[in-house]
Amino acid sequence: MKVDVTTANMRILECFSSDTRVRMIELMNEKPYNIGELAEALGLSSAIITKHILKLEEAGIVATENLAGKRGTQKRCSLKLDQLTLVLRSSAAEEQPDQNQLTVDLPVGQYSAYEVRPTCGLASTEKLIGMLDDPRYFDDPGHTKADLLWFASGFVEYRIPNYLVGNQSASALSISLELCSEAPKYNDNWPSDITFSVNGMDLATWTCPGDFGSRRGQFTPSWWVDTQYGLHKTLSITDNGTFIDGVQFSGTRIGQLNIRAGQELRFRISCLETAVHCGGVSLFGKGFGNYPQDIRVTITL
Template identity: 75%
Template sequence: MNIDVTTRNMNVLECFSSETRVRIIELLNEKPYNIGELAEALGLSSAIITKHIQKLEEAGIVSTENTVGKRGTQKRCSLNVDKLTLVLRTAEEEKPGSQSGFAVDLPVGQYIRHEVHPTCGLASSYKRIGMMDDPRYFDDPERMTAEHLWFASGFVEYRIPNYLVGKEAASSLSVSLEICSEAPFYNDNWPSDITFSINHIDVATWTCPGDFGSKRGKYTPEWWVDTQYGLLKVLSITDEGTFIDGVRFSDIRIHQLNVQAGQELLFRISSPESAANCGGVSLFGKNFGNYPQDIRVTITV
């Protein structure tokens, strides 16, 4: 997982400004712990540990799940990434058609194909688009202004502009996006198996732990009261396999996706009804959630 040292990644960088959070990471490096065990090991209250865990979870460093214990339900915590690299000097963004590749941002409402089921809907930065829980409005022309969309099951599919030329073929493809589950209103404990596909090939299925709404998203408009933010996830397909946040998720390699000049590039995000955890999808654009970005695609050659 590569993190640019910029203000837009402050929620990740701030995780390491606290000795308590670093000690939590040290403990979770050994094995998963529940909140009570962490509190006992660090000599702090469960309430304080819970706040630190929430910050680590929002940054994507820690994941949690509710399990049944001797004294009822317990929140089990584990590390979500194995390695995190701070990038201090970033290369200038490549322009379309350059020999080393290109990067593009896709607005969340710019999908070309969809099949969604309620609960579902769209919102711009200043209003809801159409009626709630009515899939017909996913065809509304105003969808192009959407900064937030959600659905309980189904998919949305995007066409990635292809600026490769001549005999160029991609050596890697990465997609960065803010995403979470979708529950009615919100539910921080709402697992969802979300599948990412490139050119009709399922490359990875990631289980999101919840639909986050217990506190306001940094960029979420004041008028919005439901789901507030997601987790920033980076999907990468290289010649070594497919990774999410640096963790290997499948053996699908870039050459299997036919990413070359003249070929259509399709990216699908789905939550199938047949999934073990069919918990839906919520997507966030640059004016919603905790990260000021749309769906960012980077292709290198």
């Protein structure tokens, strides 16, 4: 990952101004740790470690997941990045595109199908789209301009352009996006089981820990007062299985999706009413949250 040294990337740059955070990165280079293990290794309280982990997670350097432990749930923390390059001159970041990869960004409002239940709604960077908690407005022609959408249960589905030609086939599929749970207003402790599917095949279910709104998202418009940002997650399907932020979630391999030239790809994000944690979905585009990107899809040949 390359990062321009600019004020827009202070969330990332500030992560390395703390000895504690750097020591945490050193530890997680060896293996994943839970909050308690990091606290014990560094001789600090769990509350302090949690604050540092939140900064690293918001910067996209660390990934976390809630797992069942002997004394309730525990948060497992692991490195999300293998390397990070600081770019001092913007011209140094200019590279030729990888000829073995096909990448497309899907605006969050350009879904092709949906089924949602309140609380729900859509917003562009300038205003609300339609009325709150009325699923009918997901059909509003203005939905394509949405940079934020949310729903308590149901799904949104996107058509991924397939630019494969001839005998080309996919060796990997990567989808990165910013999302979180959906609670009325917001609730930082609001778990939600969010399922990702491609072409009707469920690939992974990730439990988001909350709906984040206690502080403003870096790119969230000043007029917006509810959910502020999400967590940046990367879903990867390879020959070895399906992963989220490098952690394997299922054995489904890229070959099982049978991605070929001329075949439509359908990507669905859902929260089922039957889920253990039916906590909804909030999905962020480049105009909201902490990451200036839409849903980014990369197919590797």
